[in-house]
Amino acid sequence: MIGKTMRRTVLALAVAGLSAASALAQQQPPGGRLGTGLPVPRYVSLKTDRVNLREGPSKDHRTAWVFQRAGLPVEIIAEYETWRRIRDSEGTEGWVLHSLLSGRRTALVMPWAKGKQPPISLLDRPDEKSGVMAHLQPGVITNIKGCDGKWCRVMIVMDGARDVDGYIQQDKLWGVYPNETIE
Incomplete structure (x- = not known):
């Protein structure tokens, strides 16, 4: 014979299972x-x-x-x-x-910072102290050329005729996962 505590546990597990199945459905x-x-x-x-x-x-x-x-x-x-x-x-x-x-693969430059953040620097090397290739506004679409888990090499079409590629820190992009590598 099953006691009250055991019945409650079985009932709770059954309800939890139904909830999980419902969420999956x-x-x-x-x-x-x-x-x-x-x-x-x-x-x-x-x-x-x-x-x-x-x-x-x-x-x-x-x-x-x-x-x-x-x-x-x-x-x-x-x-x-x-x-x-x-x-x-x-x-x-x-x-x-x-x-x-x-x-x-493409990514957006810090879409969560639109209107709140100054332009983000696109750098010529994966180093915060390297030269600036361009300044990117939050929300700009970049083409991903590769990522090493910390930095991504991206390409931006600046004026329809000229492409600029450089590096941006991976955590400043939406469209790549943290620590994801892309070759």
């Missing part, structure tokens, strides 16, 4: 079918200047937002067949068709 669409088998989460970028962010993983779902910035980094947080659940730097989440995403 909300993360993954019905059926739980995944897409590529690549690591989730991971960063990618928007392929085009117009990407519909939908409330669910099909064209039948309402468009909640329209991104209008090709190259914008986003984080894939779930996959379902040909759909990817993404999150942007402001925390907005929704579903996009995989063909609207690119594996090209």
